[in-house]
Amino acid sequence: MSTTTRGRADRRPSITDVAKRAGVSVGTVSNVLNRPDQVSDSTRDRVLVAIEELQFVRNASARQLRAGTIQTVGAIVLDIANPFFTEVARGVEDRLAADEYTLMLSSSDEDPEREARYLRLFEEHGVQGVMVTPSAGSLDNLLALRDRGIDVVLLDTTSPVDDISSVAVDDVRGGALAIEHLVSLGHTRIAFINGPLTIKQCIDRREGVLAALAGAGLDPAAALVEITIGSLNAEGGEDGINRLLEADGDRPTAVFCVNDLTALGALRALRAHGVAIPDEMAVVGYDDVVFASMLTVPLTSVRQPTHQLGWTAADLLLRQRSEGATFQHQRIQFQPELVVRGSSDPSA
Amino acid sequence: MSTTTRGRADRRPSITDVAKRAGVSVGTVSNVLNRPDQVSDSTRDRVLVAIEELQFVRNASARQLRAGTIQTVGAIVLDIANPFFTEVARGVEDRLAADEYTLMLSSSDEDPEREARYLRLFEEHGVQGVMVTPSAGSLDNLLALRDRGIDVVLLDTTSPVDDISSVAVDDVRGGALAIEHLVSLGHTRIAFINGPLTIKQCIDRREGVLAALAGAGLDPAAALVEITIGSLNAEGGEDGINRLLEADGDRPTAVFCVNDLTALGALRALRAHGVAIPDEMAVVGYDDVVFASMLTVPLTSVRQPTHQLGWTAADLLLRQRSEGATFQHQRIQFQPELVVRGSSDPSA
């Protein structure tokens, strides 16, 4: 008994099954699939009928094994739930689509181990390149990857080495913008809710913070309260504020949060504690995500060109691939922009 | 000349290269990789050294080709930039991790063609199952997939057929909750900014809307202004409000948006037009995403158990796989919950 529909238990049909059914060789089936114009009409039709009848679907593993490579690149971002990164990813996809590449997207959740695991997974699958927002200080993994022939572009962080390209936004400047703004409003004691200093963005924004304080003639020891949180999201922000308000000593009059999700949590915690914004506590975030302007107290934030960031990183990666040895590694850096709103400036 | 580091141009080392270098057979290398205890210490060490020296990385395609299957399932959601779906995905991942499955996540962007493309991609890669939030009315693709031995679970939509499981939230009830609330506040002319009726959630919430109106003795023809937008995001919401305000006739006093992203855009547009919320226009959203409570005007919304939704869908898929033919398909449905805030009720 044989019917055109298969039961679940059957193994999925291969090109050989199709060839048998159509009465041709496997090479011909492959030609129908890949070079249809080199096959006569009648043969092609017979093969297509067989494909339809058997519900044949190509086996990607076999194709890749033979081809040795796939038109795919991987990307690892810090937090896929952060709108900043989804916007960046959209930019990446848009550039990749133009060259018919596909994207494997993962989130390291700021965990270097997860990052390493995904890198290995990508490599085992034979991606041509990766875009990474590193979650750890060390680039060893990435350098090794590059040495094994997989192109690497750093995403949203400036490359510390000459032979790996990067696309970033000037985080030092961004951090400084936030603090300069707060200082100009008269704040002289400012909290900085920051992530772990293994993350480059956190290091850089902090450097900008310190530079801006120094530029204003303020002593960080007195003017700055640093709070380090575990993850750069709303929970982290709430945690940061709770610790800030519990602490002894002079309470700061302003807080700069390392990103908008963190600021969102901070705002929530501040409200829960009945702290008036911006009168008792000014708040500045970072990223200017889609909802920043729509909050109870519209959030002052540092805006970054997200889509362009992702697009450019993908562009660099693809060009690096196509240009080969002649490619010049580069560090592209965009400039951030401060958007002042009510969470810091009542008159805004 | 031979060194331990390879130039970029070299082909990546295979298990055969490792075997040669270690002076053993390929079978032994495979044993070291997969059954290390069946190999003598000295041989194992030699192989491990060779692996290290050559920087050998397994070829996933070859493994899969031989194994025939991978511990992977795919998921396709409507919009990966929507916090609702990232929370659902997190739930999926958490359940999959327990069984050491990995997730391939994609966004159809509500485009049936994209959805079909990803389904095919998943199938070619040999995933064991897929979770899908369908973007089109037809389930033909999914039924065919199921017939080819790939398990299917519908995500965030109730299955219309008996032989495909689904995990959903009662969208009819959710839509009704929103309207009952608005009616109880005295609104008798209500706008409904909804997505295309190819999307099940849109159909169901609309059905709830109509049921609630009927239940309140209101004639939809007079009480309801329906506006259909192209995509369920902030841009769609802005567009919806712009069209609503431009329209002739009685302006509604309330608007129900099909989700919170849409509501966010609606709020933005309303503010731009200087419409007071909730006095001139009450607003209700859907999903209760993380920032809903933190908006300028805190958003009344219909809350859903996101994490649980994803977790349960993955659980159903894995159980379906392990239980085989004895598995009973089921339609799991959670109940939504209305969260009243200032965007609809000034006293909230």
Add this chain to the structure above:
DNA sequence: TACAGTGCGTGAATCGTTTCAACGTCGAAT
């Protein structure tokens, strides 16, 4: 001394696709 048992290691077959040299056929050109 022979034999069974055990522990390690071997090497060929296998998965499904792509590629390519080679082949047969036919019509056109010489």
Add this chain to the structure above:
DNA sequence: ATTCGACGTTGAAACGATTCACGCACTGTA
């Protein structure tokens, strides 16, 4: 009548890992 190229098709090799029946060497026992 022969040669030639074009066209369509074939069939085997190759990709890299896994598996498994088998072989070899050694130990302990009869």
